[in-house]
Structure formats: structure tokens, C-alpha cells
Amino acid sequence: MTDSVSSPVIVALDYDTAEAALAMAAQLDPAVCRVKVGKELFTIAGPDLVRSLVQSGFQVFLDLKFHDIPNTVAAAVRAAANLGVWMVNVHASGGERMMRAAADALAPLGVNRPLLIGVTVLTSTAEDELAPVGVNRPLKEQVVALAELAKVSGLDGVVCSAQEAEALKAACGSEFKLVTPGIRPAGADAGDQRRIVTPVDALRNGSDYLVIGRPITAAEDPASALKAIVRDIEKPSA
Ligand SMILES: O=C(O)c1cc(=O)[nH]c(=O)n1[C@@H]1O[C@H](COP(=O)(O)O)[C@@H](O)[C@H]1O
Numbered sequence: 479m480t481d482s483v484s485s486p487v488i489v490a491l492d493y494d495t496a497e498a499a500l501a502m503a504a505q506l507d508p509a510v511c512r513v514k515v516g517k518e519l520f521t522i523a524g525p526d527l528v529r530s531l532v533q534s535g536f537q538v539f540l541d542l543k544f545h546d547i548p549n550t551v552a553a554a555v556r557a558a559a560n561l562g563v564w565m566v567n568v569h570a571s572g573g574e575r576m577m578r579a580a581a582d583a584l585a586p587l588g589v590n591r592p593l594l595i596g597v598t599v600l601t602s603t604a605e606d607e608l609a610p611v612g613v614n615r616p617l618k619e620q621v622v623a624l625a626e627l628a629k630v631s632g633l634d635g636v637v638c639s640a641q642e643a644e645a646l647k648a649a650c651g652s653e654f655k656l657v658t659p660g661i662r663p664a665g666a667d668a669g670d671q672r673r674i675v676t677p678v679d680a681l682r683n684g685s686d687y688l689v690i691g692r693p694i695t696a697a698e699d700p701a702s703a704l705k706a707i708v709r710d711i712e713k714p715s716a
Pocket residue numbers: 490492516541543567597599600601602637638659660661669671689690691692693
């Protein structure tokens with residue numbers, strides 16, 4: 479799919495009703511930003527909502543972070559592609575065979591296939607949370623290792639923190655897409671996120687796409703909050 483959207487921002491539509499998500503989408507311009515449908519909204523509003531956003535002209539990132547046996551994940555990403563989404567993700571920790579099955583399932587769709595992205599280490603995870611789940615190397619090494627595995631498995635890129643973007647571009651090359659949540663304008667509340675970066679710094683580090691939820695959706699005027707972020711990242715010094 480072509481990059482016809484002017485900003486790298488993906489607005490996370492983390493709402494608990496289809497009406498709220500559509501009301502937010504109505505304030506957004508599909509020529510300026512993309513939208514993300516995650517677990518909460520999809521569980522509530524399902525594929526009809528996704529189709530409706532696609533029909534409104536949005537490039538949709540379906541963020542369901544699939545992690546299952548290869549056959550199930552392959553079928554799930556195929557179902558996502560049939561909804562017309564622009565991007566879909568799986569957990570890179572599901573391993574090479576699972577990721578290859580997902581990539582192989584999308585390959586027959588050619589240029590019309592969604593981008594297939596692997597989640598490395600969630601941006602809400604801090605360094606000291608890895609050992610208790612059995613990961614005994616530094617967080618950045620874990621992110622790079624999962625990204626390299628995603629790349630050899632045929633994925634288009636990964637979800638990571640923009641804190642790791644520079645290391646990942648060096649390890650995986652400039653074409654490998656970096657999708658970075660945990661984005662917070664200076665002074666914004668981190669909430670449950672642990673590895674946060676400002677929009678300007680994220681792009682400087684090499685992020686291709688910025689996933690932004692609460693700094694936009696919880697703002698008093700979400701459309702203005704998005705405009706301010708876009709203005710910031712388009713400044714010549716950015
Ligand atoms: O895959 C994702 O989109 C994702 C991965 C990750 O590591 N961290 C992360 O925050 N996300 C999603 O990105 C969004 C971030 O939202 P805010 O923290 O409100 O900006 C949420 O919808 C998360 O589900």
C-alpha cells in the first residue's frame with residue numbers, strides 16, 4: 479500500500495463504544511493520520527467498525543497482537559487482510575515458525591497485503607520486569623534479537639519503543655519499519671507506559687510511525703492536540 483498519508487501519526491482509538499471511536503474518527507483527516515483499532519474496541523465493536531473506518535478512507539492498523547500456533551495466526555492475519563486493513567501485528571516472541579506462517583499467508587495478496595509487524599517488548603515493560611518472565615538479557619538486546627528474528631521470518635517491521643529505534647535501524651536496515659507507541663509530548667502523563675519518547679525525538683531516532691493514544695484522545699480538544707503534535711514534528715528543526 480502507498481504512503482499517501484502526510485504524517486507518521488497513528489491515532490489509537492482506544493474507546494469502549496463504536497460511537498465514541500467513530501466520533502473521534504470524524505474529527506480526524508485520513509489524509510493526515512492513520513487510526514489504530516486495538517483489543518478493547520475490536521472486542522466491543524468488531525469487524526463492522528473496522529470496515530466502516532476503512533470505508534471512510536482511513537488506513538487502519540488492526541492491533542490484535544496475535545500469538546498462537548502457526549496455523550491459527552496465519553488464518554487470523556488472512557482474516558485481517560480481508561477486512562482491508564493497512565497494518566496487522568503479531569507477537570515476535572511467538573517465534574520464527576509462527577511469524578513465517580503469517581508472512582506466507584499474506585504473500586499471495588502481493589502489493590495489496592497489509593504490513594505485517596512484530597511486537598518486540600511492550601513499551602509498558604521496564605528493564606526489571608524481564609527477569610521474572612525468564613528473559614535474562616538486557617531489554618535492548620531482547621528487542622534487537624526479536625526484531626532480527628522478525629526480519630528473517632519475513633515481517634515488514636516491528637513495534638518497539640523509540641528508545642530502541644536507532645539500534646534497530648542499525649541492526650535491521652532503514653527499510654525495516656519501526657512502529658513506536660509510548661509517545662508522550664514533553665510534560666504529558668506517562669500513565670502505564672515505561673519507555674516513553676517525545677514525538678520529535680522518536681522521529682529523530684528513526685521511528686517510521688508514531689502510535690499515539692491518550693495524549694490525543696484524552697485531551698480536552700483531541701483535534702487540536704493532534705494538530706499541535708503534527709505542527710511540532712513538521713517544524714524544520716524537528
Ligand atoms: O502494538 C501496539 O500498538 C502497542 C505496543 C506497545 O508495545 N505499546 C503500546 O502502548 N501499544 C499500543 O499503543 C497504544 C498507546 O496508547 P497511549 O499510551 O494511550 O498513547 C495503546 O493502544 C497500546 O495498546
